Amino acid sequence: MKRYSALSLFREGLNDQKGWQAAWRNPEPKSEYDVVIIGGGGHGLATAYYLAKEHGITNVAVLEKGWIGGGNTGRNTTVIRSNYFFRESAEFYDFSVKLYEGLSQELNYNIMFSQRGMWNIAQDRHGLEMLRRAANAMGLNGVPAEFHNETEVRRRIPLLNDTPRFPILAGLLQSRGGTARHDAVAWGYARGADDRGVDIIQNCEVTGFDIKNGQIRGVKTSKGKIKARKVALAVAGHTSVMAEKAGFRLPIISYALQACVSEPVKPVLDTVIMAMGTGVYISQSDKGELVFGGGIDHYPSYAQRGNLPVMEHTAAGIVDLFPQFSRMRFLRQWAGIVDVMHDSTPVVGKSPIDGMYLNCGWGTGGFKAIPAGGFCFAHTIAQDEPHHLIAPFNLKRFETGALIDEAAGAGIAH
Numbered sequence: 001m002k003r004y005s006a007l008s009l010f011r012e013g014l015n016d017q018k019g020w021q022a023a024w025r026n027p028e029p030k031s032e033y034d035v036v037i038i039g040g041g042g043h044g045l046a047t048a049y050y051l052a053k054e055h056g057i058t059n060v061a062v063l064e065k066g067w068i069g070g071g072n073t074g075r076n077t078t079v080i081r082s083n084y085f086f087r088e089s090a091e092f093y094d095f096s097v098k099l100y101e102g103l104s105q106e107l108n109y110n111i112m113f114s115q116r117g118m119w120n121i122a123q124d125r126h127g128l129e130m131l132r133r134a135a136n137a138m139g140l141n142g143v144p145a146e147f148h149n150e151t152e153v154r155r156r157i158p159l160l161n162d163t164p165r166f167p168i169l170a171g172l173l174q175s176r177g178g179t180a181r182h183d184a185v186a187w188g189y190a191r192g193a194d195d196r197g198v199d200i201i202q203n204c205e206v207t208g209f210d211i212k213n214g215q216i217r218g219v220k221t222s223k224g225k226i227k228a229r230k231v232a233l234a235v236a237g238h239t240s241v242m243a244e245k246a247g248f249r250l251p252i253i254s255y256a257l258q259a260c261v262s263e264p265v266k267p268v269l270d271t272v273i274m275a276m277g278t279g280v281y282i283s284q285s286d287k288g289e290l291v292f293g294g295g296i297d298h299y300p301s302y303a304q305r306g307n308l309p310v311m312e313h314t315a316a317g318i319v320d321l322f323p324q325f326s327r328m329r330f331l332r333q334w335a336g337i338v339d340v341m342h343d344s345t346p347v348v349g350k351s352p353i354d355g356m357y358l359n360c361g362w363g364t365g366g367f368k369a370i371p372a373g374g375f376c377f378a379h380t381i382a383q384d385e386p387h388h389l390i391a392p393f394n395l396k397r398f399e400t401g402a403l404i405d406e407a408a409g410a411g412i413a414h
Contacts, residue, residue, distance in 0.1 A: 001195035003108050023187060024194035029201050032227035033061045035381060036219055038206050038242065039234035040064025041073040042182075042367065043359050045189035045200075046374020047234060047381070052196035054375070055382035060198045061228075063221060065205040069186030072236045075304070075336035076367040077259050077291050079272055079283065081118045081177035082143050083134060086404050088392040089345065090141035093365070095389060096372030097176055103371060109188030111180045112286060116271045118177030121153065121321075123166040123277030130276065131172045138174070146173040159268065164320050166277035179272060179283055185370055209246050209356075216355035232357045232381055237302065237337025239360035248352045251342045251398050252361055255296040256335040258306045260314060262328045264288030278317030289331060292318050296338060296364065306333035338363050343403040348377055348390040357381050358395065 002008065002021050012019050035051060037044045040062050051057040062068075080100055082093035104111050122128040131147065138145040153171035154160055160168060190200055201223070208220035209231070218227040233242050237254040265288050274281040282292040294314045311333055319326045341347060341361035346369070351358045359377045362369055376387035386394065397403055 001191065023191045024200050027199045027201065029061060029063075029199065029204065029221070029223055029226055032218075033199075034059040034228070035061075035230045035232065036226060036228040037062045037232045037234060038219070039071075039236070040068035040186075040190075040200065040202065041071050041234065041236065042069070042186050042189065042370035043236075043362075043373045043377065044232075044234035045186055045193055046370050047232060047359065047377045048198045048200075049189045049193040049196070050375045050378035051382060052193060052198055054378060057382055058197035060193075061226065062193070062198060062200045063204045063206055063219070063226075064200070064202045067202050068190050068200060069183055072336040072338070072366055073182055073186045073370075075259070075334055076182055077281070077283070077293055078179045078182050078367060079118065079177070079281070080113070080180060080368045081174055082368075083118065083120070083138055083145065083172070083174045083177070084141075084406060085134065085137045086406060087141050088404050089406050090138065090143050092372055092376075092389045092393075093368060094141075094143050096369050099371030099375065100180060101176075103185070103188070107188035107192050109184060109191060111184040111188055113178065113180040114286075115176055115178040116283075118174045118272045118274070119153070119157070120172045120274045121168055121276060122170045122172075123164075123168060123275060125169075127276040128169050131170055135172055143174070144176065146175065147171075148173060157271065157273065159322055159324065161321055161323055166275070166320060177272065179285075181286070182367060185367075189370075189374070206242070207245075209353075211246065211353060214354055216353050230355045230357065230381055232359065232377065233351070234359040234377070236360065236362065236366060237339045239339050239358070243351075246351070246353055246356065250347070250358075250360070250395075252339050252347075253300050254302060254337050254339050255299070256301040256303050256305075257293070257296045257338045257364055258310045258314075258333065258335045259291065259293035260306065260311060260333045261285070261292075261331050262290040262325070263331050265290070265328065273321065275317060275321055278320060280314050280317030280321075282318055282321070290318075290325065290328065296340070297335075302337055304335050304337060306335055338366070342398070343405045344407040345404040346373075346393050347395050348373065349380055349386045349394045351395070
């Protein structure tokens with residue numbers, strides 16, 4: 001793999017950009033692999049990368065129905081944070097933030113990670129109590145956070161409305177939070193995995209599984225049958241569909257999560273803001289677009305499209321925070337399919353089928369979890385034992401009752 005650098009950019013500029021190599025190959029599938037990963041999004045590609053890098057397992061195929069990064073990875077709003085309540089969640093997501101901090105250097109690919117800070121704004125006394133609890137929980141979990149009163153919030157975010165319908169009482173800042181370029185994360189992991197011998201196979205739909213005596217033997221695809229010793233599912237909102245093909249059910253429901261971007265403008269907002277009173281959030285992309293959204297739809301759905309009522313509700317919440325944005329025009333609206341477990345905590349580990357592994361249930365938090373999710377999932381697949389950071393995220397907790405109810409921390413605070 002040719003390394004990217006300032007020198008290579010200068011050299012290719014002199015060469016009329018004719019010397020660049022393809023970032024990854026486009027191979028046909030082999031008849032057999034040690035590991036087949038279903039899903040070419042961030043989690044699937046990161047898992048393949050860490051299997052090769054950390055465990056030396058390179059006979060790996062990533063099967064993607066469409067194109068890599070074309071599902072939730074390319075449809076999320078790119079926020080990265082670790083401001084969770086429970087120790088298990090906080091440790092995992094903070095590890096992910098730490099991996100993000102060095103990811104551009106590790107992958108030799110600029111993921112455009114911007115630690116611009118993540119604000120949660122309290123707008124009533126209940127939200128104020130929640131922020132204080134969150135600040136205390138983060139402190140106990142070793143995650144740095146700053147609690148600020150209204151005066152300091154307004155000083156740091158001067159564009160805020162002076163007379164909002166929902167008053168601004170206080171704010172909780174995680175300064176290490178921020179955003180990254182979603183496509184770059186997927187492409188960087190794909191490039192790194194391909195360089196280590198992983199086959200990334202696009203336009204290859206998995207239609208079924210070869211299972212004998214409770215043991216996975218391979219997968220059936222639109223490009224033929226592929227034998228595999230181990231199969232990993234990393235398909236986000238379509239996990240329940242894949243599980244049904246394998247003959248088991250999961251405590252999971254898929255919802256649409258909508259988001260929008262505005263027309264691009266000059267830089268006006270240098271942080272990420274989540275308003276607890278209205279449930280909306282907003283940041284500004286490097287291209288100048290305002291990126292904003294709200295909570296998940298209130299009914300199960302696989303529709304990857306937006307609708308007018310959610311757009312109106314979200315716009316109303318944004319304008320209440322920033323009246324000056326009221327004249328800006330919508331540029332795009334879309335939806336991603338999020339997979340929500342009953343306790344709003346993911347499942348990463350073994351499935352009821354021997355040799356089949358699950359990476360699902362991330363809800364609205366899948367993007368921020370990509371590096372740690374891939375790292376820990378790769379460990380679980382390679383060692384056939386869960387990494388200690390994801391050991392509590394097992395499927396058995398729904399039998400034992402050892403749930404991790406992160407609904408308050410993970411509900412809509414993207």
